[in-house]
Amino acid sequence: MLKPEILDPQGQAVQRALPRLGFDGIADVRQGKRFELEVEGPVDDAALARIHEMAETFLANTVIEDFTVKVES
């Protein structure tokens, strides 16, 4: 997701459109990216550390974006 201090024109456009479309009560909308990675082998601490590094160096632009890594089965 874009860092909170970075302007998000896509999210703003969605937020402004919602009342027009009949959806009220949404205070803020932010739009971002999501990657689903399928890991070969066990998702242990070493694999998670590698994925964290991958996200930091390659998948996210950490100048303007934050990221979180979550494990789902």
Next chain:
Amino acid sequence: MLKPEILDPQGQAVQRALPRLGFDGIADVRQGKRFELEVEGPVDDAALARIHEMAETFLANTVIEDFTVKVES
């Protein structure tokens, strides 16, 4: 996220680039969108139903995309 049967060229490009960048052991990569909505008032069943409708009719293209709604505090 794109439905499993829909081709994801962005995800494929990422997956192919990873070994070149020194990251092995990733069997598949899918790229999709993520929206963070800040809700005014309580996130009760009625609010969740509205957000589900919003996602289905406006945020996702359900012809080619699946979506899930998750509550975070």
